[in-house]
Amino acid sequence: MTTLFTFYVLIWPALTLGVLTLICRAVIRDRRKAQEENRELV
Amino acid sequence: MNSESLYQFSTLTVILLLLAFYGGTYLLTLGIRKKKECADEFMVSNHRIGFGIGAASMTATWIWAASFYAAATSGYTYGVSGPIHYGLWGALMILFIYPFGRRFRKLAPNAATLGELIHARHGSSSQLILAFSNVLGSIISLMVNFTAAGALVSVLSPLSFQAGVIISGVGVLMYTLWSGFRASVLTDFAQLVALMAIAIVIIPAVFFAMGGPSELVAGLDNLTVEQTNFFSSDAILNQGAPFFVAVLAYAIGNQTISQRLFAVNENHIKPTFLTATVGYGAIVIGLGMIGLMALTLGMEPLNGNMNNLIPQMVSGYLPPIFIALFFILVIGSLSSTADSDLSALSAIMMADVYGKNIARDNVDPKRMLLVGRLTMITATVVGIVFASFSLDILVMLVFVGALWGAIVFPVIASCFWNRITNQAFTVSVLVAMVLFCVARFELVDLAGPGGLFFELLASIGGGVIIGLMAFGFFGRTVGFIAGFLAMIAMLIFATGFLRDYTVLLASLTAYGTSTLVCVVMSLNSRERFDFDTIAERVGNYSDSAQDAKPTTRPEEAPVTAGLATQR
Numbered sequence: 001m002t003t004l005f006t007f008y009v010l011i012w013p014a015l016t017l018g019v020l021t022l023i024c025r026a027v028i029r030d031r032r033k034a035q036e037e038n039r040e041l042v
Numbered sequence: 043m044n045s046e047s048l049y050q051f052s053t054l055t056v057i058l059l060l061l062a063f064y065g066g067t068y069l070l071t072l073g074i075r076k077k078k079e080c081a082d083e084f085m086v087s088n089h090r091i092g093f094g095i096g097a098a099s100m101t102a103t104w105i106w107a108a109s110f111y112a113a114a115t116s117g118y119t120y121g122v123s124g125p126i127h128y129g130l131w132g133a134l135m136i137l138f139i140y141p142f143g144r145r146f147r148k149l150a151p152n153a154a155t156l157g158e159l160i161h162a163r164h165g166s167s168s169q170l171i172l173a174f175s176n177v178l179g180s181i182i183s184l185m186v187n188f189t190a191a192g193a194l195v196s197v198l199s200p201l202s203f204q205a206g207v208i209i210s211g212v213g214v215l216m217y218t219l220w221s222g223f224r225a226s227v228l229t230d231f232a233q234l235v236a237l238m239a240i241a242i243v244i245i246p247a248v249f250f251a252m253g254g255p256s257e258l259v260a261g262l263d264n265l266t267v268e269q270t271n272f273f274s275s276d277a278i279l280n281q282g283a284p285f286f287v288a289v290l291a292y293a294i295g296n297q298t299i300s301q302r303l304f305a306v307n308e309n310h311i312k313p314t315f316l317t318a319t320v321g322y323g324a325i326v327i328g329l330g331m332i333g334l335m336a337l338t339l340g341m342e343p344l345n346g347n348m349n350n351l352i353p354q355m356v357s358g359y360l361p362p363i364f365i366a367l368f369f370i371l372v373i374g375s376l377s378s379t380a381d382s383d384l385s386a387l388s389a390i391m392m393a394d395v396y397g398k399n400i401a402r403d404n405v406d407p408k409r410m411l412l413v414g415r416l417t418m419i420t421a422t423v424v425g426i427v428f429a430s431f432s433l434d435i436l437v438m439l440v441f442v443g444a445l446w447g448a449i450v451f452p453v454i455a456s457c458f459w460n461r462i463t464n465q466a467f468t469v470s471v472l473v474a475m476v477l478f479c480v481a482r483f484e485l486v487d488l489a490g491p492g493g494l495f496f497e498l499l500a501s502i503g504g505g506v507i508i509g510l511m512a513f514g515f516f517g518r519t520v521g522f523i524a525g526f527l528a529m530i531a532m533l534i535f536a537t538g539f540l541r542d543y544t545v546l547l548a549s550l551t552a553y554g555t556s557t558l559v560c561v562v563m564s565l566n567s568r569e570r571f572d573f574d575t576i577a578e579r580v581g582n583y584s585d586s587a588q589d590a591k592p593t594t595r596p597e598e599a600p601v602t603a604g605l606a607t608q609r
Binding site for chain 1: 074087088090091092093094095097098101122224227228231234235238239241242243245246249254255256258259317320321323324325327328331334335
């Protein structure tokens with residue numbers, strides 16, 4: 001029960017970390033691509 | 043409103059925190075500022091926003107201050123399943139709109155608002171109904187976010203509620219005014235990074251500071267049977283179901299979503315919306331867990347105000363640095379939504395009102411830009427005034443909810459079914475609004491045949507919601523079957539029962555009525571619409587003003603799409 005509840009509470013910040021990493025990597029890639037194409041990021 | 047029980051920052055500290063946040067955000071926008079901004083870019087950037095910025099902006103926009111407070115309140119009220127019943131359905135609002143979003147984008151690749159698409163499909167009356175619902179929604183959102191800023195500042199510092207409202211309003215306007223949507227999406231990314239980083243730290247910090255897993259499990263004894271049940275019917279009927287009903291309505295009725303839909307690179311729509319769904323759900327459900335923790339500890343919300351739950355937990359268990367982080371978390375979330383609302387409102391006034399209904403064939407991009415900026419200033423003032431005087435917006439909220447529910451089917455069907463007419467769209471929405479009001483305010487006796495009548499309409503509404511969701515992902519056949527089965531299930535199980543939940547009954551009635559009227563009127567029509575004409579009618583404003591040349595993508599641009607051809 002304790003393990004289950006620990007998982008239930010902590011899975012959300014773990015998922016948030018995963019999404020944050022994904023977004024940051026994608027933005028770096030977007031920026032590099034925009035520079036290569038000589039256009040603005042937004 | 044100031045309280046001795048919560049940690050109090052000094053006036054100087056709060057001003058420095060706000061200055062750092064809004065000053066830093068403003069400086070960030072200087073990097074993308076152009077002396078002469080382009081009207082189209084002011085509304086939707088270059089239609090080629092990448093996956094990263096798009097997903098970040100979508101997530102940050104969808105998370106507003108109320109998300110944390112309401113998720114925590116849900117966790118505190120409904121127990122174990124509470125945060126899920128708030129965060130999951132909110133996240134699904136993003137997910138369920140993307141299949142329709144791809145269709146919107148395909149039909150009108152150069153649109154800035156959904157209203158432009160509807161204008162090209164039907165004409166002014168349908169478009170203005172949609173635009174009006176979008177404007178009301180964004181004004182309410184602005185007001186709620188500024189109110190949250192005022193409440194936070196007054197709870198954690200000696201500064202007044204009004205001071206917090208004004209500082210947040212002016213701060214958001216300052217960095218959004220010049221570059222519009224471009225500033226909004228760029229700052230959304232920075233704000234989301236801060237927001238996520240803080241959430242990642244704060245949730246486990248509170249969890250372990252309150253005693254960790256053992257304390258949480260021991261505290262489950264304080265909960266009622268319903269609160270410990272993960273499949274609590276109380277939580278489903280009072281929290282989950284009304285949210286589920288609103289899933290499509292919120293997404294269709296919200297220009298902030300359409301704006302990003304039209305701005306993101308078309309190939310990245312799916313990953314952008316999927317990532318935003320997971321991101322939103324994770325942050326909001328995670329922070330909702332703090333409400334569950336408060337419940338297991340037997341904590342009472344300060345002054346009976348549920349919005350104090352998270353500040354109380356953070357204040358009670360963590361050092362001041364975490365309270366400062368929490369402060370930035372809330373200010374970041376409300377600012378990212380407020381700047382998106384300003385951008386959405388300006389796009390609606392620029393494209394839907396000025397472009398389509400005032401200037402028509404003679405759009406002046408400079409004047410259009412001026413309209414956008416003046417809209418932002420006016421909307422900020424209105425938001426600040428409404429928030430400062432704590433005006434009662436309940437009636438406004440009720441009507442916006444009804445309007446959003448009523449327009450879902452006509453808007454979606456208009457993009458797939460060539461028989462829907464402008465008259466069917468307009469009449470169906472108006473009839474649905476009237477019947478919504480009758481059910482919501484119980485203008486007829488719901489105990490007798492009146493109740494049965496509305497339950498029948500609501501059952502159709504339930505079928506429509508499930509049917510549309512299934513249709514979006516699996517196509518027409520599955521959509522029809524799922525919708526029909528859902529309607530039958532509703533007729534069996536909801537009859538004689540749904541009348542006790544008037545909010546849910548009225549919302550479903552809005553869906554059911556608008557669908558019924560719209561379908562019957564459309565079946566009687568001999569009109570057949572050619573969807574290819576939409577892309578021809580919705581072009582870019584700046585390009586058309588310069589040379590009236592087409593701006594659709596080369597591979598699918600057989601005819602001119604300049605402003606001169608828009609009507």
